[in-house]
Amino acid sequence: MKILVLGGTEEARILAEQLVKMGHSVTTSLAGRTSAPLTPPGELHVGGFGGPQGLADFLRKNGFDRLVDATHPYAVQIATNAVDAAKATGMRCVRLVRPAWTEPQYAFWNNVPSPEAAALSLPTGSKVLLTVGHTGLETFLAREDCRFLVRVIEAPEKPLPAHARLIVARPPFFEGAETELIQGEAITHLVTKNSGGVQTEAKLAAAQKLRISVIMIARPALPPAHEVPTVGRAIAALQLTAPPAAQGPGAG
Known part of the structure; x- marks a missing residue:
């Protein structure tokens, strides 16, 4: 499958790595704010899309099957754009967001x-x-x-x-x-x-x-989405089919 990962986090990089190993075509989108980012495997898209409509057009034009929002937990605008673009295209969107820290006893945050x-x-x-x-x-x-x-x-x-x-x-x-x-x-x-x-x-x-x-x-409120806390849960939530090379007699 062809998957667009809205990235910039360590989790996004690991997810792209795992998906590429599974045989899927992965493009990671980076905002471009960091001049020397750690680049994940697969294709890269650097820069914005021009809002939710621009993202939806990008998804359609390039034939993507799945969308993953694996951006920073405070990236409210990107998260909103991802949800809106997924609705506009009828595409499955998964939000991968790492769990928040919990306050230890006697830390007094x-x-x-x-x-x-x-x-x-x-x-x-x-x-x-x-x-x-x-x-x-x-x-x-x-x-x-x-x-x-x-x-x-x-x-x-x-x-x-x-x-x-x-x-x-x-x-x-x-x-x-x-x-x-x-x-x-x-x-x-x-x-x-x-x-x-x-x-x-x-x-x-x-x-x-x-x-x-x-x-x-505190973390900001994000629009409702299919949200998961780990890379493994994200892969499961994407409901991916095996790539063609892995199908057929004797596969698995």
Whole structure:
């Protein structure tokens, strides 16, 4: 079958790898925000589609059979476009979204609904490790009474103000290094999104061990879809038939 994977996450890369191994034709779409992404096997489409209608047209024109939304849990617009395009084409769409982190006992996260609420909750004089990506960065940097250590995979286009410093780094991250970073920078608050996954959760363990405050931005509501938490469940949900080469006498 021909499958379009809306990607950009580790789960999307693994899914594409597995589907290609199974003999399916896979195209992964990347938004193009990262200049040197980890590319999955199969074909690549870089850049947007022009909204849900553009995505629907792309699916029809290229003869896709299935659509997988394996983008970031906070990518609301892409998730909405995927659902609308699937409805417009009558195509089966599966959303692969990693489970959210759960708050450990005695961790005492400050759970907030938005970047704006997170920025407002910071006390004056806070030294913040900020790991929220590019979206909403300006909201935090407006707090000139705090200092920020901004960690992102790709440097922002605009230089940071004097009360912020940039770290460009790609996960996975590990607890020992995260502990050293938090201690060495005298961090008082960790601000992050509840992205889930093992590649970036070490910062939470380090924060709990050092008893620093964690401000956790909740996941946004996404439109209803057939949602699964793992690559294996995504493959099962796609209801794939065996490719022609695997069919016939003696197959299996």
